[in-house]
Amino acid sequence: MGFLGGVFGSPRIRFGKKVLEQVRGYEAVETAQFDAEAYEIAYRLRNGYVAKLNLDTLYRRFNGKISAGLFDAVDNLILPPDAPEGWEQVAHRLRPVLRRAGYGAVKVAGLDGRDLVLSRPALPYLSELVVIDLPSTVQFVTEQDLSRWGVDAEHVYSIAHANLTELAMNTMEAFDPPQGVRVLDFADDDGESYVGSLPLVAGWLEGVRARTDTRPLLFLPGHLGMLVVLGATPAVMPQLLALAAERQEAALRPLSAVPYTVDDNGEVIPLEVPEDHPAYSLIRRAQARLAVGAYHAQTEKLRAEEGCEGAIMELLHVRAPDGGEYTMTSWTDGATTLLPVADFICFVTGEGDVFRVAWDDVSGLVPLKLAAEYDPPRYRVHDHPPAEIMTRLRALAS
Known part of the structure; x- marks a missing residue:
């Protein structure tokens, strides 16, 4: 600036x-x-x-x-x-x-x-x-x-x-079984069509799959419009993620560069790929940025409120030397703390000892209590677990 x-x-x-x-x-x-x-x-x-x-x-x-x-x-x-x-x-x-x-x-x-x-x-x-x-x-x-x-x-x-039924039916005419990879850009520059809201309509994306006989990908980079991709292959996924990230960066109100698809029940879900997938790291980055952005806005607002019930912990996006990316938050001893969901929890003890443990490993040993009033979700914790549990957590540290 x-x-x-x-x-x-x-x-x-x-x-x-x-x-x-x-x-x-x-x-x-x-x-x-x-x-x-x-x-x-x-x-x-x-x-x-x-x-x-x-x-x-x-x-x-x-x-x-x-x-x-x-x-x-x-x-x-x-x-x-x-x-x-x-x-x-x-x-x-x-x-x-x-x-x-x-x-x-x-x-x-x-x-x-x-x-x-x-x-x-x-x-x-x-x-x-x-x-x-x-x-x-x-x-x-x-x-x-x-x-x-x-x-x-x-x-x-x-x-x-x-109220979106007619729009949902009309858009189906744009979908046919793809010959190769096909990217459909549903623009809504003036915000009047609400085409970017169609994924909220039950069965709409499942209807795209049925009509095209392929598993569609969905991108929602901004609050207006959407991208639907047919026939995507692992080889082209990095290019699609790059396009979504570019659209998100340019959006007046950015949403998500995460790719979405439909599960076997027809529900819209984030796309999950194995670690050896060409776009795995890019998808992890998009997921981390979405989570960090949502939690950052929430953290700022909660910290500005009077009478906050405890420490509002930030969610951090960490890029490791080996290129891996993950999210992390901190749990400090001796105070009520509201934790965001993270890949890792960093424990900070009163003696200055610091170590991190995977969230799933922590939740397997410690009953993390969901604070249902927060969206995105937070978990309410207090003092660190008993000494014997802390010893087991240290053994799981990475």
């Missing part, structure tokens, strides 16, 4: 803070908060309504420029005249979307965003949310909305999926 960038912040941050000033200036707005990580503004109106303003679309639409047009757009978005209120008016506008786990978990006027935004795990480190598709913006569905509409979460997800 250059000197001016370091002093005044990036153009995107300056843009976000300027919009925040405008939002806070509305008489109807009780409080508002800018989340630079998610690039959105969470706000509460004086009537109790809580919502979020996505800044990515505004930044693209106005090319990062502060103008009268921007102010008018924000004015319409904060209190959109066409925002539906009742369930009958809103149901047909619901759409499912994918975001990184923990997306939007910010506090608004003392309420935790995780208790407000409707969210559930979809894939490792990716969550499914639901939006209300409005003509000029989207609004994330909240728990408050469910109460107001008199429906439960499962019904909202079901309706959101059903």
Whole structure:
């Protein structure tokens, strides 16, 4: 970062803070908060309504420029005249979307965003949310909305999926048994088609497999669009991983460079390959980066909260001298600690002894307690295990 960038912040941050000033200036707005990580503004109106303003679309639409047009757009978005209120008016506008786990978990006027935004795990480190598709913006569905509409979460997800049925059927026309390797790029630059949400629809990717008689690969590098690959061979996998990583790097809201496929039950799952596969190291890298990114955002937000119950440990991405890559976290003795899921746990004793043990080996000797309220998941631990268990763990250290 250059000197001016370091002093005044990036153009995107300056843009976000300027919009925040405008939002806070509305008489109807009780409080508002800018989340630079998610690039959105969470706000509460004086009537109790809580919502979020996505800044990515505004930044693209106005090319990062502060103008009268921007102010008018924000004015319409904060209190959109066409925002539906009742369930009958809103149901047909619901759409499912994918975001990184923990997306939007910010506090608004003392309420935790995780208790407000409707969210559930979809894939490792990716969550499914639901939006209300409005003509000029989207609004994330909240728990408050469910109460107001008199429906439960499962019904909202079901309706959101059903609203993509026509799109799901239409996309099937693009799939035929491949002659060689075929990469289908389903773009959604304006965010209006929601084609990148089709993997959330039960049976869609399984339908691709049935229609093409091949096991498809799926990439979700950004929050818009997707890549579907037919006829992929081990030899071309490194090129596909490189393409996904490039798309992820260029995305306004990056998601995942991990390849996904379908299992024997038709469920979408991360692709697993043996260690001698040409793309094994690249897949491990993509998995590690996805996990580290999700946990980093969560760690920053949890550490910023008041009254945190214990030490919030970071997830580290380690590249070994032999080229291998893995994730690691630390367990320090004498304190309540929330551990992220990692390949290795590094034990730090009061005597300065440090050693690492594979997660699976630790969980085989120590009952790790899942703290169910966190997404991505964390495990709550306290003091180190008894001396005899520590001795056995040291023997397993690598």
